[in-house]
Amino acid sequence: MAKEKMVKSITSRDEDFAQWYTDVVREAQLCDYSSVKGCLNYLPNGYAIWELIQSDLDRRFKETGVENVALPMLIPESLLEKEADHIEGFAPEVAWVTHGGMERLQERLCIRPTSETLFCDLWARTVKSYRDLPKVWNQWNSVLRWEKTTRPFLRSREFLWQEGHTIHATYEEAEERTIQMWHVYEDFYKETMAIPYVSGRKAEHEKFAGAQDTYTVEALMHDGKALQSATSHFFGNGFPDAFDIKYVDKNNQLHSVYETSWGLSTRSIGALIMVHGDDDGLVLPPHLAPVECRVIPIAQHKEGVLDKANELFAELKKAGYRVKIDDSEKSPGWKFSEQEMLGIPTRIEIGPKDIEKNQVVVVRRDNREKIVVSMDEIAVKLREILETIQSDMYDRAKDFLDTHIYTATSLDEMKEEFTKKRGFVKACWCGDPECEGEVKYVTGGAATRCLIEDEEFVSDKCIWCGKPAKHMAYWGKSY
Amino acid sequence: MAKEKMVKSITSRDEDFAQWYTDVVREAQLCDYSSVKGCLNYLPNGYAIWELIQSDLDRRFKETGVENVALPMLIPESLLEKEADHIEGFAPEVAWVTHGGMERLQERLCIRPTSETLFCDLWARTVKSYRDLPKVWNQWNSVLRWEKTTRPFLRSREFLWQEGHTIHATYEEAEERTIQMWHVYEDFYKETMAIPYVSGRKAEHEKFAGAQDTYTVEALMHDGKALQSATSHFFGNGFPDAFDIKYVDKNNQLHSVYETSWGLSTRSIGALIMVHGDDDGLVLPPHLAPVECRVIPIAQHKEGVLDKANELFAELKKAGYRVKIDDSEKSPGWKFSEQEMLGIPTRIEIGPKDIEKNQVVVVRRDNREKIVVSMDEIAVKLREILETIQSDMYDRAKDFLDTHIYTATSLDEMKEEFTKKRGFVKACWCGDPECEGEVKYVTGGAATRCLIEDEEFVSDKCIWCGKPAKHMAYWGKSY
Numbered sequence: 001m002a003k004e005k006m007v008k009s010i011t012s013r014d015e016d017f018a019q020w021y022t023d024v025v026r027e028a029q030l031c032d033y034s035s036v037k038g039c040l041n042y043l044p045n046g047y048a049i050w051e052l053i054q055s056d057l058d059r060r061f062k063e064t065g066v067e068n069v070a071l072p073m074l075i076p077e078s079l080l081e082k083e084a085d086h087i088e089g090f091a092p093e094v095a096w097v098t099h100g101g102m103e104r105l106q107e108r109l110c111i112r113p114t115s116e117t118l119f120c121d122l123w124a125r126t127v128k129s130y131r132d133l134p135k136v137w138n139q140w141n142s143v144l145r146w147e148k149t150t151r152p153f154l155r156s157r158e159f160l161w162q163e164g165h166t167i168h169a170t171y172e173e174a175e176e177r178t179i180q181m182w183h184v185y186e187d188f189y190k191e192t193m194a195i196p197y198v199s200g201r202k203a204e205h206e207k208f209a210g211a212q213d214t215y216t217v218e219a220l221m222h223d224g225k226a227l228q229s230a231t232s233h234f235f236g237n238g239f240p241d242a243f244d245i246k247y248v249d250k251n252n253q254l255h256s257v258y259e260t261s262w263g264l265s266t267r268s269i270g271a272l273i274m275v276h277g278d279d280d281g282l283v284l285p286p287h288l289a290p291v292e293c294r295v296i297p298i299a300q301h302k303e304g305v306l307d308k309a310n311e312l313f314a315e316l317k318k319a320g321y322r323v324k325i326d327d328s329e330k331s332p333g334w335k336f337s338e339q340e341m342l343g344i345p346t347r348i349e350i351g352p353k354d355i356e357k358n359q360v361v362v363v364r365r366d367n368r369e370k371i372v373v374s375m376d377e378i379a380v381k382l383r384e385i386l387e388t389i390q391s392d393m394y395d396r397a398k399d400f401l402d403t404h405i406y407t408a409t410s411l412d413e414m415k416e417e418f419t420k421k422r423g424f425v426k427a428c429w430c431g432d433p434e435c436e437g438e439v440k441y442v443t444g445g446a447a448t449r450c451l452i453e454d455e456e457f458v459s460d461k462c463i464w465c466g467k468p469a470k471h472m473a474y475w476g477k478s479y
Numbered sequence: 480m481a482k483e484k485m486v487k488s489i490t491s492r493d494e495d496f497a498q499w500y501t502d503v504v505r506e507a508q509l510c511d512y513s514s515v516k517g518c519l520n521y522l523p524n525g526y527a528i529w530e531l532i533q534s535d536l537d538r539r540f541k542e543t544g545v546e547n548v549a550l551p552m553l554i555p556e557s558l559l560e561k562e563a564d565h566i567e568g569f570a571p572e573v574a575w576v577t578h579g580g581m582e583r584l585q586e587r588l589c590i591r592p593t594s595e596t597l598f599c600d601l602w603a604r605t606v607k608s609y610r611d612l613p614k615v616w617n618q619w620n621s622v623l624r625w626e627k628t629t630r631p632f633l634r635s636r637e638f639l640w641q642e643g644h645t646i647h648a649t650y651e652e653a654e655e656r657t658i659q660m661w662h663v664y665e666d667f668y669k670e671t672m673a674i675p676y677v678s679g680r681k682a683e684h685e686k687f688a689g690a691q692d693t694y695t696v697e698a699l700m701h702d703g704k705a706l707q708s709a710t711s712h713f714f715g716n717g718f719p720d721a722f723d724i725k726y727v728d729k730n731n732q733l734h735s736v737y738e739t740s741w742g743l744s745t746r747s748i749g750a751l752i753m754v755h756g757d758d759d760g761l762v763l764p765p766h767l768a769p770v771e772c773r774v775i776p777i778a779q780h781k782e783g784v785l786d787k788a789n790e791l792f793a794e795l796k797k798a799g800y801r802v803k804i805d806d807s808e809k810s811p812g813w814k815f816s817e818q819e820m821l822g823i824p825t826r827i828e829i830g831p832k833d834i835e836k837n838q839v840v841v842v843r844r845d846n847r848e849k850i851v852v853s854m855d856e857i858a859v860k861l862r863e864i865l866e867t868i869q870s871d872m873y874d875r876a877k878d879f880l881d882t883h884i885y886t887a888t889s890l891d892e893m894k895e896e897f898t899k900k901r902g903f904v905k906a907c908w909c910g911d912p913e914c915e916g917e918v919k920y921v922t923g924g925a926a927t928r929c930l931i932e933d934e935e936f937v938s939d940k941c942i943w944c945g946k947p948a949k950h951m952a953y954w955g956k957s958y
Contacts, residue, residue, distance in 0.1 A: 095580075
């Protein structure tokens, strides 16, 4: 890496947020576009974050009894068509396989945009008795949706995700599972991503194609836009009935089953970037940092410095840290910039004077604080520092969220909020999608993100039409 | 699970091996066919084995410096065509996407049968200097090949695998990496799968499409057929040159890069079944057993039995074992059969008499040995027992392999070996694919599995044509 690759060549976040985002993705080498239009190459730095997300979330899933499976990537057209809302929602955006080897297929196959139909098809063949229930399954894979406009991590034709699918003997059990998985996502965002959120049910017309209820987690990006960050869907028995999944109970009575599905995708990496990043690049919460600490020797040409730095590196590695050392020929300043660009939560500077004093200097990525730590204590102290960074990052993001939630009881207020400020606006609404559409038009894009069901209404009227309010919702512009 | 699902309804292994295999896959609920012809549903019991394979192998990869990535599942036709041997090898067996959403695509896209072309395309755009080398990347995904005949795990249109791809500044470094990854597979088969093998380079015409050398690991199934279990390919600079990947060295001179790729798939689960399984079902090596031990209470209606069994279960869980308890209403005999069918390496029987004596009975799945262990020591002893099972399973399989390798110096001998016996035959060969073809015909399918390069030739003549021998090889029938 020579000077031509010098980092810090990124746009300021407040000057042009979209360009800043693109610059960070490129300079931190997280992903790039492939030769296949709209499809991404997830590069090592980006994929390593996804691996940590997978490992943390998978553990949370398994603690609730989830089992992993892998179903095919192809769906016969006749299967996709079985549930009316579903095919209507997805048909315009799937890719079709028409030829296998040298032959034209008798029936087209689409590449899965989501796998409800495949799970239902499998269960229709294999679930017969109450003893076969529940099924609580998940798969980690990629899906494909033929999007017109794409952005790294936020929207691409193929993206990585997990899709959980479950069926249950009763309505209540399925609804409970839907809400349970929604809470798993909430906890994951708070504890692992260090990202706060608002969350709730989606309005009627914002639900997943075929779902009876969709629960969402909505995070606020630094530019004030919302990002739908994970969703959990309750299907009732609509989908399973369309596929004729039935079971007999202990008394030999035939019943419908009740279904859920829930997913989180590589979009979450976009959220990480846009919530925590700053003008020097990525800032990763320690729990999702592929490298938690980079050791950077100072004046490494001086005798003993490299040896001591490598000793420290070995000690931290042995203590279980995800640690690297940069003992290349580059200048310390260059190394600092690169570590900052990559969002590595801490660096440890160690030079001749530090060695003399039997100490090192830990520099936090999030707030630049320098902490002098005795060499004897570093293997223990570093964990404490990383945990402090993790919770400080959450607190800062929570503070940002809290100070960017406004209230509007009139259309003028609403317009003003979305002109002058950025964030979520609490406002009431009659529930008519047309009213929402009008609000969206006059505010330049603000729509309901989720319903607020546990607070008193701020107004008894719809913000657009003035008719009685049926819902209060968080409104926001979104990615 | 009622009586109609009673286990043990499988064919004897020696009576009809193919049917036995199908029965085990079905009864152990590892996978089944989906509604998409030739594509599998990997069910929880099967996928959990794959997760353990992934986790073990991924750790081995990362210890050698491998980084994980994710490239698209689609390949433009023009990209697939860039390397002549490669397109010739794969064109007849890819699936083609011709429509995206409602539109016909200008260029067809195939679903990846393997991803050399995508990696080369990415590197052609991003690798410029010696500082960008080497790239040592891997991805875990699924690929699709339009096979005509399919068998669970052994051959299916879509299958799960990992594909590693690397490029290097020198021929030697790339060749070294090819061999290094081949050895990683060997170690993995021996230590984790408890499966011995023969291994070596593939004969010229058996190499991967576009490769200069293919190194293979060949395991011997219980029916005497070989299974190609993992391969590592050295491409030289043929592939990279076709994609125009070049780098400049320190002196600003332009050079070719040298490439490797290496893969292991869900076929490995087929090997596990066919090497270790017996007439009662699956037998899993402990290192790959999703459940290492199942606790089965005896006379559980008697006071205190269930409590004590659950205490034991909790203790083992806390000690880090992958353990389950079967406290259902089914009879102990039924539970034993099921645990055996699933291949769970140990069960612990605990009944009133055991409790009285402060002991439990550990029963090994592999050899039925019953081991009485004091309740106070079980949390430690069980690990020792599992490790013993792991190494005994390898030893038994190694013994089977060693006693099923024969030598032939004449065609009659060769024919006799493959008529009367099962296994590998060492024999010499002139290197002409036509001779191999003739041998294959007269032996009913035996071909070279890999070359033997570190042993003295058993004959100086080709087993078919009698011309001077160029190679000695392991010959075998294969899956």
